[in-house]
Amino acid sequence: MRPPRQVTAATIVVLGFGVLYALLGLMALTSAGDQISEIVTGSKGSSAVVVVVAWVGAVLYIAPAFYLRKRRRWARYLVIGVAVLGILGGLMSIPTGLLGVAVHGALLVLMLQHSTKVWFRR
DSSP states (O other): OOOOHHHHHHHHHHHHHHHHHHHHHHHHTSTTHHHHHHHHHSSTTOHHHHHHHHHHHHHHHHHHHHHHTTTOHHHHHHHHHHHHHHHHHHHHTTTTTHHHHHHHHHHHHHHHSHHHHHHHHO
């Protein structure tokens, strides 16, 4: 049985975010690491922190992406949690965080729709 469109859409979005986080972590390992850490944290020389946080973020997005379509409830709950954190983080960085709020809000709506809930119960 195929998953609902909401699950497929959420899987694509979550996987996309995970790939972006992984790329950020890899880029922070290059010679641009100090510049990236200054943009992300506000201080130079903290590229190791950026790498670790980016890779943890990548795992938090990529791991559930592979298990959403396999009906793993923990993956749905993890996506809901990450979406809530993304919304809160975006709200704290308004106005630049509005896109993050919108995307994470959409993820939250997708995971909380009735057809998604029913699909994960089976």
